[in-house]
Amino acid sequence: MDLFNAGMPFSYGTLVIVFTLGISLTTLFFGVLVSVVLVTCIYCGVIRISPILDGIGNCINYFNPELIEDISKNIRNSLEVDYPHGTPEGKNIFIFHPHGVLSIANTFHVGTSLTDWVTRPIKATMIDSIFWLPFAKELLEKLNVVGSKYESMKAVLDEGQSLTVCLGGVKEILYTEPHTMKLSIKNKRGVFKLALQTGTPLVPVISYGENELFEILDAPWLRPIQSMMIQYGLYLPIPTMKSCRSWFGIPWEPLKNPIRTVVGSPIKVKQVAEPSDKEIIDLRETYFKALTELYERSRPKNYKNLEIV
Secondary structure, three states, X not given: OOHHHHHOOHHHHHHHHHHHHHHHHHHHHHOHHHHHHHHHHHHOOOOOOHHHHHHHHHHHHHHOHHHHHHHHXXXXXXXXXXXXXXXXXXXXXXXXXXXXXXXXHHHHHHHOOOOOOOOOOEEEEEOHHHHHOOOHHHHHHHOOEEEOOHHHHHHHHHOOOEEEEEOOOHHHHHHOOOOOOEEOOOOOOHHHHHHHHHOOOEEEEEEEOHHHHXXXXXXXXXXXXXXXXXXXXXXXXXXXXXXXXXHHOOOOOOOOOOEEEEEOOOEOOOOOOOOOHHHHHHHHHHHHHHXXXXXXXXXXXXXXXXXXX
């Protein structure tokens, strides 16, 4: 098992912190020029982090294989997959709800082999700006992630692979509350146009427990920064340490409240080379109806009514 995958999402956060500290210390002791050269080498792919992570993972696996096995088992037990209508066959666009703070279900089901998700080959989409973070392109490719540009997503489908989309995007993080399903998808169009142009079925996917996993830190000093970032399509969700304790405990035990991902039935889509506005909107309404029906059939009793905004 990949050590980096096992520690998601905190392994990447740790990597970014270490990178920032390293560049700061390099600048302090060796000057700005050395730091610029170092950063350039990283972004050009001359310096890679994967071999280092793989080496650390191999060492741990050699000296303490039980730890890796326990983490794998606990992650599988923490992220359940339910196919009430059977496993969708062929190429599909799986639309995940809700986004949550860190899209844990989507990341682990698609980016790793640690869960019972069976659809392969498949890629997940992520906002393009993430790829500008240090080592992001290298590591996200290992997690089967592509950028959210229309052309990149269409290329995946044209290659015959399935695709997953967290349709609510970063804006939906604002609606992360326990036992709620408030989805920021009312005016979305791109994924429905993509489905029509490629004739790819749409599959609604709901993950119960995603919103309960991490509580967002609400600090006065953080709000202006978040407001500014949202204007550029970004968001800075910082989970509270209290809500992270259960995830930090995965090496020893699975989550007490697992994330249950329910996969709906595929919605057949007729291929249209140049879909009209009406065809896009009609497909969107058809999808919303199927999503609502899946939610009503599968939601826990303590969940509120589905809200699409």
